[in-house]
Amino acid sequence: MLSPQEDATHSGSTPSSPSVKLDRATVLGVTDPTTNTSQYLGIPFAQPPVGKLRFQLPQPIPPYASTLDATKHGKQPVQANLAAPAIPPGVVLPHEIGEFLRGLAQDVPQAPQSEDCLTDDGPGGGIRTGLNLNVVVPAGTKPDANLPVAVWIYGGAFQGGSNAAYTAGGAAIVKRSVELGQPLIFVSMNYRLGVFGFLGGKQVQDAGVGNLGLQDQREALRWIQRYISAFGGDPGKVTIWGESAGAQSVAYHMVANGGDTEGLFRAAWMQSGAVQPVGELTKLQATFDLIAREVGCASAPDVLARLREVPAEELRAAADKTMSPVFIYQGVGTLGPHADGRFLIEDPMQLVLKGQVADVPFVIGDCEDEGTLLALTRLDVTTDQQFAEYVKSAYLPTAPDEAIEVLMHHYPADPAAGSPYGTGDAYAFTPQYKRVAAFMGDWNFEAARRFFLKHLSGKQKAWSFVSKRSKVKGLGAVHSTDLQNVFGGGDMADFLIRFVNTLDPNGGPEIEWPTYDPEAPQLLAFVDGPKSLEIISDTFRKEAMEYLAFLGLVYPV
DSSP: OOOOOOGGGGSOOOTTOOEEEETTEEEEOEEETTTTEEEEEEEEOBOOOOGGGTTSOOOBOOOOOSOEEOSSOOOBOOOOOOOOOOOOTTOOOOHHHHHHHHHHHHTSOOSOBOSSOOOOOSTTOOOOOSSEEEEEEETTOOTTOOEEEEEEEOOSTTTOOOGGGGHHHHHHHHHHHHHTTOOOEEEEEOOOOHHHHHOOSHHHHHHTOOOHHHHHHHHHHHHHHHHGGGGTEEEEEEEEEEETHHHHHHHHHHHGGGGOOTTSOSEEEEESOOOOOOOBGGGGHHHHHHHHHHTTOTTSSSHHHHHTTSOHHHHHHHHHTTOOGGGSSSOTTOSSOOBOSSSSOSOHHHHHHTTOSOOOOEEEEEETBTTHHHHGGGTTOOSHHHHHHHHHHHTOTTSOHHHHHHHHHHSOSOGGGSSSTTOTTTTOSSTTHHHHHHHHHIIIIIHHHHHHHHHHTTTSOEEEEEEOOSOBTTTBSBTTTTHHHHHTTOHHHHHHHHHHHHSOSOOSSSOOOOOOOTTSOEEEEEOSSSSOEEEEESOTTHHHHHHHHHHHHHSOO
């Protein structure tokens, strides 16, 4: 994980600062001498979603007409306040886990949060909105350079995250792309989160304003089509790329609009995320009702209209009461993507089965121990009965008990079968911890990845990987550790750069990465040790993950 770039780096423009023309405006950027990149930060791509525009589809930004100071990050979307997981008495975790969690907390962006994000801090009084994006290009890039574009969508369980946290890493990738002779442009956008971006319920569905966070991302992609050429980018060579909730977002863009990309992207790269078994938006009705009661407008004639008038902080506080560490990822009641009949016409897994998916090359992969971090939120689960109750209440409330029993067979309490994998009986912090970690990792990530590949790789080019590096004691190759590779100058960055440029991650001195064959599936494994890269079979826990995919199709959350 990477810390936000120091604000001092973007203290203001100088006579030699880079600039671009957008409409009738001059956009002032800043040069980062350490990476030899030009950076344009906090550029608004949609109107501020406030007042009557709250809980509405993103509205395009009017033509730029005055000088815009893009030398520092814009304000960030309002984040949910999720409490840290409570550690039960008697449970002792390795100090390395505490250090890892503190590192994650330090990665929270320092740019201030606001829903409206209206300031007057730029030359000519430019608007700054939470719906802003950053553009990083090789220094000296001309408008006619026609460079490919890597568009980053950050993760954070659709509750948190910030484009400000990835500017330094994006600049490092741009620098590396120049060194490889395959330069690219890095773009990262913000989008509405939590209650502001993923409110659900019948009222939301009837108004056609579900999945607003995904709609924001789509609007940013439209902005790129209109304006990226001014920065030297080729709008016909866009790759969408994300991690965790960002990777899920990429997958949802692939199944949106009947699989028609609208020319917005030509390739996709997903790290720790694919389509999830999400049901209709109306499944969030209880959450909608609770929020409405908390802010005192449940009896209003038009509850959604009344919610647009509630102060942002009150609305966030109400939404926080519906959340808990138990549901930091997709589960019952989670304010995350659901089928809304408009952006996601139906359950995304069903869309994959029907072949309504963008026909573009893609890369998808996971970390080996995706579930260990999430399982820290359920250290209170210590018995078989509690495990069954947890799985049913959080993920499969409509599944019969017999289905839960079969699932428990596939995910036994034996610590040696659990995650972190390959550690035997070690790190069984509770009698069920490694079992919960194995289930959560496969449900949220591995089974979703394999389902996506099974139904698409025979029709379009696909590559898959597993990251086994950067292991944390007690957590293994935990969720998000692959970011250290791709943003930290590792070999994953080289594969990504080549893929963005040529639609094939191969072409360098590394091992040849085979395309995914569902009949003989193989993964590129990023491993520690002298080999560093290996080709391995993607058949581990085969029956267990097939069963999870079946449950997701039959009993969507």
